Amino acid sequence: MWDIILERGSYWAIIAVMMIGLYIAFSAENLIKRLVGLSLFQTTICLFYVKLANVANATAPVLLAEDMPKDAYRGEGVAELVHVYSNPLPHVLMLTAIVVGVATLSLGLALIVRINESYGTIEADEIYASDVKVQMAEDADAARTSGEVVR
Amino acid sequence: MTGDMMGEASTSIISALLLSILFVMGVAIAHLRNLFAIVMLSGIYSLVCAAWYILVDAVDVGFTEAAVGAGMSTAVLLGAILLTSRNAKPERRFARLGPLAVCIAAGAMLIYATSDLPAAGDPASPANTGVGLTYLQINWADTGVPNVVTSVLASYRGFDTLGETLVVFIAGLAVVLLLGFGERSLAETLRKLKKEDKVP
Amino acid sequence: MKSDHHLILRVIAKTLLPLITIYAFYVQFHGEVSAGGAFQAGVVLAVAVILYALIFGLAEAMRAVPPWFARGLAAAGVLIYGGVGVWAMVQGGQYLEYQALFNEPPGGHNGQHTGIILVEIGVLFAVAGAMVSIFYALAGRVAEIRDEDW
Secondary structure, X not given: OHXXXXXXXXXXXXXXXXHHHHHHHHHOOEHHHHHHHHHHHHHHHHHHHHHHHOEOOOEOOEOOXXXXXXXXXXXXXOOOOOOOEOOHHHHHHHHHXXXXXXXXXXXXXXXXXXXXXXXXXXXXXXXXXXXXXXHHHHHHHHHHHHHHHHO | OHHHHHHXXXXXXXXXXXXXXXXXXXXXXXXXXXXXXXXXXXXXHHHHHHHHHHHXXXXXXXXXXXXXXXXXXXXXXXXXXXXXOOEOOOOOHHHHHHHHHHHHXXXXXXXXXXXXXXXXXXXXXXXXXXXXXXXXXXXXHHOOOOEHHHHHHHHHOHHHHHHHHHHHHHHHHHHHHHHOOOHHHHHHHHHHHHHHHHOO | OOOHHHHHHHHHHHHHHHHHHXXXXXXXXXXXXXXXXXXXXXXXXXXXXXXXXXXXXXXXXXXXXXXHHHHHHHHHXXXXXXXXXXXXXXXXXXXXXXXXXXXXXXXXXXXHHHHHHHHHHHHHHHHHHHHHHHHHHHHOOOOOOOHHHO
């Protein structure tokens, strides 16, 4: 039992934090709060990837002196590593994902700013209500004009 | 060996501590109504995330998260708050139950799925024995760059990074197209200020 | 922003700004050997400009780093990145094959080093330019940040 907790506990904790981000994104009516929830969710996915890349008793993937021999190129060029390093590939993917995440976050914020300018609110339900109101008014207008034409 | 064991134990304890801080902060963000407090908390959240990244040997990712999450995204969110509103409307009482049920169900399923995952820190897991290990082994002979993350980012996966750079550029372009270059609004501000100075 | 009670903030910012900028370039060019790289350096560089704008006002920041410069920087970064790939193709290699930049035999590292440094400079320009443009676009809509707003 204790072994299972030690082996999987960090996954469970990350999943719990992930679900909080998802909950904020689902439940918040305020669009900015919803975006903050989405960015929390995204950060937590990065946490999960990096946790998968972690190797016990390893160091960061920056080569130490013993793994950088002077005669670097020997035949195939595949070296036996002296030290244990964490997996660098998920680090690269998540590094770029974080930077792209802030770029898309600011794109979403720009859209929210434009929504606020045309609707005067950033609450999703108020935007929905005003959309419905405008559509119903337009429908009523159309019905009236078509009725006049028939008459 | 005991030193390693001690190191592992203290790493797990600090990791559990940081993750529980993240959990508490997420709950606080879900409860808060003041958008300024929410944005500040999300900045601190990113900073704690950065500390956790350093703990699990992802130094480059931690650095990025500290610079981007705590610096850049906080500034952008604050700019957006200034343009929109400061407070979120309280949610309806029973509107929370649906999302809560969905999240609990999804979390339970994900936790059930972790039984198929390799144990945390397993050096023989499929993710850690594949191309990642190969990069570590051939990197020095191929590129002569000690930081494997940099060489994978710029050399082995140069196409990937080209795409990411394009995405950042296009996102910046889209924001500029949506909100204007900033010069026109600045000119308006300056004109308004001049008028205000002239009037009294 | 005429009031004087931001004096301490301004004095401290004046000392910090050059350090932040130098740190960004350190991160950029030391990224091959230690933690860091172009993405981080670009964001740190953009944050230096944003700090300047927050403390001295947006108009001052736009005079120091004009919006057209930020936009051009972003575009130039992407062009530099793509140009390295084209250079490799001109030398007879494949797109972004740094080994072909100087037509080295396997084991030679000059092409790899040159390619990585050029590509990282491209990423630095693109990220810094895009981030500063985003901030200008968002902040350019606010008339002026008054004290009671905080």
